[in-house]
Amino acid sequence: MANGTTVRIKPDSMALDERTYAKVTWRLLPLLFLCYIVAYLDRVNVGFAKLQMLSDLQFSETVYGLGAGIFFIGYFFFEVPSNLILHRVGARRWIARIMITWGLISSAMMFVTTPTMFYVMRFLLGIAEAGFFPGIILYLTYWYPSHRRGRITSLFMTAVPLAGVIGSPISGWIMERLSGVHGWAGWQWLFLLEGLPSVLVGLLVLVYLEDDIKTAKWLTDAEKTYLAGQIRDDKAPECNHSLGDAMRDPKVWILSLVYFGVVMGLYGIGFWLPTLVKATGVKSALDIGLLSAIPYAVATVAMVLVGRSADARRERRWHFAIPCVLGAVGLLMSAAYASSTQLALMSLTLACAGIITALPLFWSFPTAILTGTAAAGGIAWINSLGNLAGFVSPYMVGYVKDLTQSTNAGMYALATSLLVSALLVLLCIPARLVNR
Template identity: 65%
Template structure:
C-alpha cells in the first residue's frame, strides 16, 4: 500500500512543481541567450553582462531566509503563488532595459521576487517524503533545470531570430516578454492546485494521510531541532553552504555561458545554438534521475555527489582545452552539464537528513542563499576573465576548481552517518 500512496502523491505534486521550476529557471537564465543580441544593441561589455546576470543573487541572498520563514508560517500555496506572479512581471519588464543601471536594478529586483522559491519547494517536499525517498524525488523536481534547457534553448533561439523587428522590438525584448508571462499564469494556478500539507489534501483518503504522517513523524525523530539563532551559528550548516556555493559556481557557469561557449566553437545561427544547447541538458536530465534513484537504493550520498562533481570539473576542463572543436567541446560540455546538475539533488539529501522544524525552514534557506551567491560570483568572474583574456577558458578552469573543492569537502568533512 505504501508504494501506491507515494506514487499517488508523486503524480499529484511532482509534475506541477516541475512545471513551476521550469519557468523559474528559464526566467533566471534566459539572460544568457539575450546576451547574444543584447550586448551589441546596448553596448554592454562582458563584465557589465556578468555583473548584471549575477546581481540577481544579491537580492536573492538578502530575502531568502525571511521568505522561507514566511512560507513556513503562511503556507506554501499562497506564498509560492506570490513569488511566481511577482517574478513573472519583473522578468517581462526586462524588455525595457536601455542602459546598464536599469539592467542591474531589474536583475536585483528579480532576485528579491524569486527569493524563497527553490528552498521553499525543498522544504515543502520534506512535508510529504521521508529522507529515504528524497533523492529521487528532488532529482525529478530538479530535472526542471535540464528540461528548461532542453525546451528553453531552442525556444529562446527561435524567439530571438524570428521575432526580431516585430512591432519594432528586438528579439531579446520579445524573449523576456514571452518567457516571463507563463510564470504569472502558473502562479495563479498554484492557488487552486497546491495544498499546504498532508492534512489539507482532499485527494487523499484518511488512511493514506495517516500513513504519510506516520512516516514523516518517524523520520523526524533522529534529526536535529535547532532554534533559529542556532541555525546561523551551526558549523555544519555553514559547511553545507560552502559546499553548495562550490557546486552552484558550476551550475551558473554553465547556465549563463553555455550558449556563448557553443557559439565560440564556430556555430553562428542562433536556432542551431539553441538546438545544440539542449543536448547537454537532455543528457543531464537522464543522469540526474538515474543517480538519484541509485543513491536512494544504496543509501549512499557522499560518493554519489563526489563522483558527479569530478565529472563536472573534468568536462569543463576538456571543453576549454578543445573550445574550437565543436564536436569535442559539445561532448565535454555534455559531460560537464550532466555532472554539475546531478550534484544538486544529491547534495540536498544531506541538509534535509539533518534538520527538522524551524531549523529546516531557516537552514535550507541559509544554505541556499549563501550557496547562490555563487550565482553572482560565477558569471561576474567569467565575464571579467573573458574581457581581460579574450577567452572563456580561464573562467572554465576556475569553475572546475570550485567543483573539485566542493567534492573534497563532501568526502572529507561530511560525516558518513549522514548517508541514509
C-alpha cells in the first residue's frame, strides 16, 4: 500500500517478488531469530534462578521482583539513544555490540551475593540490551513493506515462546543436575551457561548481518532495485514527520500505553511462570521446566496462525484485541485454579498464547504510522515507555505475594491491563492507518 492505495504486483513481477523476498527471509530471519531467542532467555532466566536463588541468598519475593524489574529502568533510559545510534552506524555493528555486552553481564550474574549486587547487575543488563528489540523492528522496515511485516514480525517473535519451549527444560535440567558441581549452585551455572551463547551469536552478527539492501552482496542488482522500490512505494501518511513530530503525536502516547498493558502481562508470565507452576505442587526443577514449556509451545503455533490471518485479511486491530482478551481470561482462570496443576497449566497456556500472540500484532501499528527518523525514535520511545511495565509487573506481583502470600491479586491486575490495551486500540487507533 502506498499513500492509502493497495500496491498490485503485475503477473510478470510475481516470480521476482516471491523469489526475492524468500531469499531475503531465509538470509536474515534465522540469524535474527537466534539473536532474539538468546536475548529473551537471558532476560527472563532469572525466573528459573529464583527457584533456588531466593533461599540460597535469603532474598524476599519483593527483592526478587524489584531486581527482575529494575532491568527495565536501565532499558528505559538508554533505549531511544541506542536506536538512534543503530540508525546512524548500522545494524551489524550495533546489534553485535548489544549482544556481546549483555552476554558478558548476564554470565556475571552468577557472582551476585547481595540484594544491592542483584539490583546493580540487572540494571547494567538493561543498559546493555537497550535498543535490541526496537532496533530489530526498525531493521525489518528497511527490508519489508508494511503488508509483509505482520507475518515476518510474527515469525521473528516466535523466538519469545520458543525461548520458553527450549529454555525452560534446559534451565530446569541445569539447575537440577549441575547444582553443587565445582561448588557452584544450580542458579550460578544457569547464568553462566545461558549468557555465553549471546557473546558467540554477537560475533556471528558481525560476520553475517548486512546493514541494508544496498550493502547486501548476496542480492543481484535487479533484486536490490525491486526491494528498494517496494520500500520507497510503501510510505505511511506521516512519512515526512521528524522525531519531534512523533513525540508530539497523541497516537504515539496511546500506543505506549497499549504496549505497557501487553508487557504487564508478558513479564507477569515470563518472570513468574516457574513460580506459578511450582505453587501447584510440582517440586522437581526439571519437571517445572518441562511443564513451563507447554504454554510457550502452544503460543508459538497461535502466534504464527494469527499473524498469517492478519496479513491475509489486512486487518490488525481485532487480531490484536481478541488475543488480549483471551490472555486476560487465562490469567483470571489461573488465579481461580491455582491449586490444580492441570487446570492452572491450561489457564496459563491460554494466557501465554493470548499475550504472546498480541505482541507482533502490536508492532504492526507503530511501523504503519511512523517512518524515517520518526520511526527510529518513535518505535524506541514506545518500546521504552511500554517496557516500564517490565519493572512494574514483577515488582507488583512480588510485593503482593509477600503481603498476601498469594499471586492472585497480581494476576487480576495483569488481566485488567490487557483488557485496557484491547479497548484503547479499538477506540483510539483508526483502522485506515494500520489495516494495510
